[in-house]
Amino acid sequence: MLVLEIENLSAFYGKAQALREVSLTVNEGECIAIVGANGAGKSTLLDSIMGLVKTRGTVRLHGEDITGLRCAQIVKRGVGYAPERFNLFPHMTVRDNLLVGAFTARNEIAKNLDAVHRLFPRLAERENQETSTQSGGERQMVSLGRALMSSPNVLLVDEPTIGLAPKVCGELAKVLQRLSKEMGLTVIVTEQNANFAISLAERLYVLEGGRITAQGTAADLSKDDILAKSYFGA
Amino acid sequence: MTQILIQGMLLSGLYALIAMGFMLIFSIGRTLNLAYGAYLLVGGYVYFWLCQQMGLPQIVGFAGAVTAGVLMGLLKHRLIVKTLNGDHVAIEISTLILAVVLQAGVVLLFGDSSKILLPIVPGVVTVAGAQVTFNILTATLISWAVIIGLYLYISRTHTGRAMQAVSMDAKGAALSGVDPDRINLITWGISGGLGALGGVFFASYTQLYPGMWVAPLIISVAVVIVGGIGSILGTLVVAHIVGFMEVGVSSWSPELRGVFTMILIVAVLVLRPQGLFGREETH
Incomplete structure (x- = not known):
């Protein structure tokens, strides 16, 4: 069942166009990755889904037009x-x-807080610490935890591995897999680190210059020599 | 000396209430609301009209003043702040013009002569040898009650936490399901109500006259700049510094009242731009 459908989505910052006619679909409970270099439009795509950028095109959530x-x-x-x-x-x-993340799900605070603490026990240990004093990895946990406090069924995660140590990246991959496989969340991750994306996602989209230039499973994409060299280190 | 200490303590509570509404808009809406003093002007005159001209009970006067302030705040946000969409210079100039227009409106309706607002609670009490009017004592006690209520609202409720969140990171707040625009609207409403309430007390402590919006605006700017953006504690402490300073200087040389406050603003801007209790912005 389709959860998210994006059709011909273009995004603009003033006169500059950051996304060009992007179309993609995501099924319920699926984990997909958007792979691309810096400036490819990955963050803009997620911001556009969230209504933070001026766009043209259509975004549907569970069939409802949320554009x-x-x-x-x-x-x-x-x-x-x-x-x-x-x-x-x-x-x-x-x-x-x-x-604050629970602003729209106030009746589920106890349940969601418990789930977040089980996923990230460190957040329970440091619940009275100001986030300005935390490490990058801890802030990533708070950021994911805050998103989960709103009881989402679709989770967008923008470049989660930037600046994180490889060990932390591995733990993060496990958490995202748990969210998708065990908790049934539909997860969309953007990444420059294609190997991290492959370790997570069932399907990948390649974004270049604001356009989707390739899509498929990791196995499909790695057959393309240029893509394999550019993104998968082949 | 005792008189100065007690008067300073009482006046400071009132200054803290007045500055609190200004601080909220400056911290959350990131707007220097130069028409803030106009809330006090309107609050004072609405109370005067309802209680002293219409003869209605004081509670109606207070309710009317606060309602007028809240409505002004909401309308200002909808008609000026939102329309000008983040253009801070245009917003500041527009709010200043609005204050001048409101002053002209007050002159038209009530004349330009000063009015005496009768004491909210008449009488005098002697505290440690110092004469204290029940009027300023009541104003201070109500101010403290409102400030404590505001603190609890901001720190303990979902909307209060959302107000803090918007002041720190509007995008992060939006991603948490908070509508920053709605939070700003609420903040402008609360600020208007606080200003109008402060205006009733301020007018009863001083006088009611069309230009009365300027002095509280200067006090508010001083308290917020010296205290630091977003700090209720800073606002409280600095309101007391300014209050004591003004009472102390007035007893020595009334003409210099306010001058030291200005010197304090400049000194803090030069030495510690984020204010005594403010924290540097992190992005």
Whole structure:
């Protein structure tokens, strides 16, 4: 069953066009990755889904056209987003950051907080610490935790491995797999690190210059010599 | 000396209330609302009209003043701030013009002479040998109650936490399901209500006159710049510094009242731009 459908989505920053007629689909419970270099439009694509960028085209969630809705309305419909720069509230504690994430799911705070603490036990240990004093890995956990506090059924994760140590990346991959496989969340991850993306995703889309230039399973994409050299280190 | 200490303590509570509304808009909406003093002007005159001209009970006067302030705040956000869409210079100039227009409106309706607002609670009490009016005592106690309520609202409720979140990272707040625009609207409403309430007390402490919006605006700017953006504690502490300084200087040389406050603003801007209690912005 299709959860997210994007049709001919173009995005603009003033007169500059950052996405060009992007179309993609994501099935329920699926984990897909958008792979591309710096400036390819990965973050813009996720921002566009969240209604943060001026766009043309259509975004449908569970069949409902959500194009033009405000970000808060999209979160309320079940889309969580952990952005690349985290966008945490630096002078608030870990707990308060998570509680802000529960703004649209106030009746499920206890359940969601428990789930977040089980996924990231460190957040429970440091719940009274201000996020401005945390490491990059811990902030990534808070960012993901905050997104999960809104009870999403679709989770967007923007370049989660940037600046993280390889060991932390491995732990993160396990968490994202658990969210998709065990908890049934539909997960969309953008990555420059194609090997990390392959370790996670069932299908991949390659984004170049704001366009989708290739798509398929990791096995499909690795058959293409140019793509394999560019993204998969072959 | 005791008189200065007690007067300083009482006046500071009122200054803290007045500055709190200005601080909210500056911290959350990131707008220097130069028409903030106009909330006090409107609050004071609405109370005067309802209680002293219409003869209605004080509670109606307070409710009317606060309602007028809230409505002004909401309308200002919808008609000016939102329309000008983040153009801070245009917003600041527009709000300043609005204050001048409101002053002209007050002159038209009530004349340009000063009015005496009767004490909210008449009478005088002697505390440690110092004469204290019930009026300023009541104003201070209500101010403290409102400030404590505001602190609890901001730190303990979902909307309060969302207000803090918007002040720190509007995009992060939006991604959490918070509508920054709605939070800003609420903040402008609360700020208007606080300003109007402060205006009733300020007018009863001083006088009611069309230009009365300027002095509280300067006090608010001083308290927020010296205290630091987004700090309720900073606002409280600096309101007391300014309050004590003004009472102390007035007792020595009334003409210099306000001058030291200005010197304090400049000193803090030069030495610690984020304010005594503010923290440097992190991005």
